[in-house]
Amino acid sequence: MARQLTSPAPRADAVRREAGFALIEILCVLAIIGLLAAIILPSLPRATTRARLESYAVATAALLKADRSAALRRSVQIATLVDAEQRAIRSGATGRIVRFPGDVTVDTTLASRCADRPAGHSIDFFPSGMSCGGTIALARPGMGYEIRVNWLTGGVDIVARKQKLL
Structure with a gap:
């Protein structure tokens, strides 16, 4: 006659086989997560935030003001190139x-003639403080x-404007 176990607890080697995950299972799960991340992350839009758009507007205004100040200080005409x-916008002074x-729309309204010469791609500042004027619109x-x-x-x-959603 065979001996019967008196304890209802399972044997120690059976517990060891069933507890936890095998290393290969964990590696498979990590590989699947990595594959999904590699597929999904590039498709997520990295749009310019409202704060970032505002910082571009402030940086543009600061560049234009610096060029105006340089024209006044040096008593020369300075052109800020707008492309x-x-x-891009390039300072004529510095x-x-x-x-x-790429997701920010740049529109410009610039003078076609300024100081008796063709313009259209720049905002010129004169030693008197006057300029050719213009508007640069940044939108998303x-x-x-x-x-x-x-x-x-x-x-x-700088003037904020609300865009209509299409």
Whole structure:
């Protein structure tokens, strides 16, 4: 006759086989998670936030104000180059460049002639404080900013504008 166990507890080697996960199972789960992350993360939009768009507007206004101040201080005409296609604005005084990301729409309204010469790609500041004037609009879906340069005073203002969703 065989001996029967008096304790209802299972044997120690049976417990060891069933407790926890095997290393291969954990590695498979991690591989699946990594594969899903590699597929999903690139498709998530990395849109420019409202705060970031505002910082681009402030940086643009600061660059324009610095060029106006340099024109007054040096008593020379300074042109700030605006390239909407390349999504960049370049200071005529310092050479500093402000670049905009691809999801920000850049529209400009610039004078076609300034000081008896063709313009259209720059905002010129004169030693008197006047300028050719112009507007640079930065927008993303839902909101935007206009940086306006007054032709008479050369003053630079930032105006928030609400975008209509299509």
